[in-house]
Amino acid sequence: MTEIPKNHPRYESLMTREQIAAGVDKGMTSRQGLIAQGRGEAFDYLIGEKTTESADYAEAVAVCLLLLAENPVISVNGNAAALAPAGLVTLARLTDAKLEVNLFHRTEERIRKIIDELKENGADVVLGENAEPLLPLEHERAKVERTGIYDADVIFVPLEDGDRCKVLSEMKKLVIAIDLNPLSRTAQTAHVSVIDNLKRALPNMIRMVPEFKSMNKEDLWEIVQAYDNNIVLMDAIETIKENLTARQNEILGIGRNEKDGGRKKTNDPRQKERMKRNEETARKVMMRGGDLMME
DSSP states (O other): OOOOOTTSTTHHHHHHHHHHHHHHHHTSSOHHHHHHHHHHHHHHHHHTSSOOHHHHHHHHHHHHHHHHOSSEEEEEOHHHHHHOHHHHHHHHHHHTOEEEEOOSSOOHHHHHHHHHHHHHTTOSOOBOTTOEEOSSOSSGGGEEOTTTGGGOSEEEEESOOHHHHHHHHHTTOEEEEEOSOTTSHHHHHSSEEEOSOHHHHHHHHHHHHHHHHTSOHHHHHHHHHTOOHHHHHHHHHHHHHHHHHHHHHHHHTOOOOGGGSSOOOOOOGGGOGGGOOOHHHHHHHHGGGOGGGGO
16 A cells, blocks of 8 residues: 555545555455546545535434334445445444445455455454345346345445446335435435445444434434435535535635535534425335335
8 A cells, every 4th residue: 555644635535545446456346446436536526525414414314224224234345345344344233234245346256355354344244145136137236145135124335336226226125325426326216315425424324323322213213204315415416516616716716705605514413404394205205215114
């Protein structure tokens, strides 16, 4: 791994690139994963390389869903394993979720190496080796384990591809996705789209777990049912527009109106009135995943 000085203005970004490259060297991450990382990094730059208010809200709802699920599963690919293996293991342990390796560019060697990486970071059991082609897809992501992704009611899929996300939703599963691109098929199809960097989102979600774990199920469902994924996507796009406009104004020498600058941060998702909607509309969005919301 290249030695990068911590005072480098792009230190975090460059270190992330190094982690992905190291994942390729270890045989966990595919070469195509390098391209995916670059695309995500571009969108991270556009959203300001920080967790926005709407992303924070989506992360809170994601935690609630994982805690409410009967059989939650965290799906892991090569990029996720290279970037945050310890975080994935910790979140799985705190939410009683299973870990399952699922790859588009699948080889049994890569599956084994990712499983070993997760176990080296504290995982006891990692699914993926005994996968079968159970999903209606024409590629290797169709292979999942029956007791894992196939039987899951809530699936957390950091760094997902859009067609599997769509299929999982059609199978009446609730899908949580981390995707820095609010325009992607994944973000548009998931029930909860976290428009954030995986390396920021996971620690944030892990910090939230104790608070939400102390709440009763009725309160957790109240948070979930108030959620509107369309507004989260809209907010991410609006953030990109605002950042581009601010940069344009800076180049043109136009001063920013203090009155319009910045958004008020609210940590309690129940207080985010701008993120809420009426019960019937909320039901329509969240019910896309199946009957779980009706129970």
